[in-house]
Amino acid sequence: QKEVEQDPGPLSVPEGAIVSLNCTYSNSAFQYFMWYRQYSRKGPELLMYTYSSGNKEDGRFTAQVDKSSKYISLFIRDSQPSDSATYLCAIRTQGGSEKLVFGKGTKLTVNP
Amino acid sequence: GAGVSQTPSNKVTEKGKYVELRCDPISGHTALYWYRQSLGQGPEFLIYFQGTGAADDSGLPNDRFFAVRPEGSVSTLKIQRTERGDSAVYLCASSFMQGSLETQYFGPGTRLLVL
Numbered sequence: 001q002k003e004v005e006q007d008p009g010p011l012s013v014p015e016g017a018i019v020s021l022n023c024t025y026s027n028s029a030f031q032y033f034m035w036y037r038q039y040s041r042k043g044p045e046l047l048m049y050t051y052s053s054g055n056k057e058d059g060r061f062t063a064q065v066d067k068s069s070k071y072i073s074l075f076i077r078d079s080q081p082s083d084s085a086t087y088l089c090a091i092r093t094q095g096g097s098e099k100l101v102f103g104k105g106t107k108l109t110v111n112p
Numbered sequence: 113g114a115g116v117s118q119t120p121s122n123k124v125t126e127k128g129k130y131v132e133l134r135c136d137p138i139s140g141h142t143a144l145y146w147y148r149q150s151l152g153q154g155p156e157f158l159i160y161f162q163g164t165g166a167a168d169d170s171g172l173p174n175d176r177f178f179a180v181r182p183e184g185s186v187s188t189l190k191i192q193r194t195e196r197g198d199s200a201v202y203l204c205a206s207s208f209m210q211g212s213l214e215t216q217y218f219g220p221g222t223r224l225l226v227l
Contacts, residue, residue, distance in 0.1 A: 008152065036218075043116070043203055043218030044155065088154050098143060098207065098214050099168060102154030 003027055006089055006103025015112050019076040023089035023103045026070065030101075033065050034090040035074045038105065044088055048074070079110045114138065116219035118204050124225045125194055133189040133222045137206030144187050145216060146179055147203040155203050161187060194226045 006023045013019055021035075032051055036044035048063040050056045050072075056063045064073040072089055086107045090100040117136045125131050137144050143162050147155035157171040161181045172178075176194075181187040191198055201223050205216040 004154075006154070041220070043205075043220050045218065046215055049215075090154075098216075099145065099157040099160055099171070100147075100155070100216060101157070102147075104152065105154050 003101050004089060004091055004103045006106060008104045008106055010107040010109065012109045012111060013079055015079060015081060015110055017079050017110070019079050019083070019108060019110075021074040021076075021087050021089075021106050021108070023072045023091075024070055025072070025091055025101075027091075027093070028067075028070070029093045030091040032092040033063070033072045034092070034100070035061075035063055036088040036090055036102075038086045038088060040085075044090075047087075079108075081110050081112045084109045116204055116206055116217055118202075118219040118222050120222060121220065122223045122225075124227065126227050127194060127196060129194050129226075131191050131194055131224065133191075133202050133224070135187045135189070135204030135206075135219060137185060137187070137204070138208075138217055141206035141208050141217075142184070143207040143214065143216075144181060145205040145207070146187070146189050147205065149201045149203055149221070151200075158189070191224075194224075196226050199224055199226045 004025045034049040035047045037047045038044040053067040060077045062075040086105040088105040089103040119134045146158040149155045159179050160168040164184045176192045179189045201221040203221045205218045207214045207216045
C-alpha cells in the first residue's frame, strides 16, 4: 500500500461547479497536509496547507483534514477555466526529514 | 523576485551516458530538495540538503545517482550510466520556514529523456 493514495482522474467539470479532490494516507505520524497545483510543464506551486485536523479556507479554496479516517480533501467553489491543472496532495511528518510524500495527482479540467 | 531555476530545461541523452542537472535555489534558502516525477505520477523524493550536507538521501534509487551542494547554494544531481527508466522530470525545490511549516518552492524541472 502506498503511503498516499489519490485518484488520478481525470476530472472534467463545467465552469462554476464545485470540485472535490481527495487523498487518503496510511501513516498516522503525518502532521502537515498540503495541496499543490501544477500547470502543464511547470513545477508544483503550494496552494494551501493545514496542520492536524480541521478546515482551512482561502478564497474559493477549502482544505479539510480528518485524521481519524486519514482522509484529506480540497474543495474548489465556483471553479474557473484557470483552475484547470493537476492537483497534488502532499504530506509530511513533524520533525525528522522534511521530505514531502505526494499523491499521484488529479488532473482537473474546467470547461467554459 | 527570482524563483528556483533549473538547467537545462530539457536533456536528451543516450543509454549509458553521464548527465548533470543543475539547480539554483532561491537566495537565502538553506534547504534544497530533489524529486523525480515520472509521467502520470506525483513527485518522488530523492535527496534533501540542509546547507552543504545531505541530511537525507534515502530516496536515491541506486548508486548511479549522486548529488552535491558544495557551497550551500547551487546543487548538481549527477546520474551515471543512464538507463531508459531514468527518463522523468527532475524537480528541485528550496525552502524557508513559513510559520511552523517549511514551505518548499519548486523549480520548473529538467525533462530528461534517455534513448
